[in-house]
Amino acid sequence: MSTTVEPTPVTTDEPEPASRLFGAIAIFESAEKLLSAATALKQSGLTKLEAHTPYPVHGIDEALRIAPTRLPWVVLAGALIGAGGAFAMQHWMNGIDYPFLISGKPLMSIPSSIPVTFEVAILLAAFAAFFGVLLFNGLPRLAHPLFRTQVFRRVTSDQFALVAESDDPRFDELRFGVITTEHGATSVESIEQDVSSVAMPTLLKAAGVSLVALALIPPVLIAQARATTSEKPRIHPIQDMDFQAKFKAQTTSPFFDDGRAMRLQISGTVARGDMPIDPAISTGYTSDAPPGPESSQWLDSIPISPTIELMARGRERFNIFCAACHGRGGDGDGIVTVRALELQQGTWVKPISLHDRSVRDQPDGRLFNTITNGVRKMPGYASQIKPEDRWAIVLYLRALQSSRNAQPADVPADVLETLRETN
């Protein structure tokens, strides 16, 4: 057991660096001895006392009277700031800065904000934990006086050390030596701290300055590119499948004899489901081209049998394809029309009421043709509605019209008898 008070010998020829006392270290062979020494030192009033052990030792926190760490509070603060910030950010962006109504959902909604709120809370909590640990431990630290002592080296394998720091007002090297030796310290040494300030090598300085200068080049290039225009195509680092060897529609190609990239349909073939039916059924007229409005070549009545199923189908199709503009009752008050008139952009034509005499008097074939090819401002629906469904719509349209303009003659005689005149 020795009570060395000399600093660790310096084995270079350089002038000895300026140093001052950092504290003292006592080495023990067992954890029990360290614990009892620590308890005794604490009782003597030392506050700046640290234990270094090769493995976690139970009871050391109590012996050194280490207060529970404040880190959880820092982490909690990080999480709360993250959650609050993310929540406020989303509400500000979605509700105030750029309100964008999606399917009538509320602009500021708690459920939709939860994922981001949660993630940012976790992120800031993790940052708080990571940087809090560094901060509380005074890290990063490039050197520590303890590493200059030889005895400290075995602390990571089989020795236990107690270190008292000299800036503790109750620090007394001699008393530290006495108490620790009483509790079984095998050696006690004082620790010197190097306080000479060494200038940074010029090479390092130069390297630092040039690195900073180099780091400025990319942002300068980006700033320049943002402010100027260029004839050259953009740099396209991630190509995905943007450039493929393929033919685009309506382009030429030397591959085929006729020089077109697109192929014509093979003559005499019929696409699946496109088998031609009676031209009158698919057009609504008997001439070669759509006849004039007053022509007698329009089919007068529906060329397929008007069943109750066809009527139901027609009603369903009408409500899907026509009601948006014409309204379910055919009055020309569909939701699209209402909205278009509200917007007042001047290009919308309010559809005429389908109960208007001019529509009621049209032959069925002409109504069919209106659905097929459209009329004036109304688009054609041939590509979306099959001919049979178009006839179904005409059938339903007739029913709609009768619902407003029925005459006694339209009612079966036996039912007519049961009707009474009101008004």
Ligand code: HEC
């Ligand atoms: C996008 C809105 C829109 C839809 C959908 C629409 N129409 Fe029209 N329709 C119009 C407008 C607008 C007019 C009036 C056109 C004009 O006068 O320029 C019109 C006119 C008509 C007329 C009167 C034609 C005439 O000779 O005066 C009929 C009949 C008609 N539509 C039937 C239908 C049926 C049946 C459907 C469903 C398959 C349908 N429309 C779907 C907008 C629509």
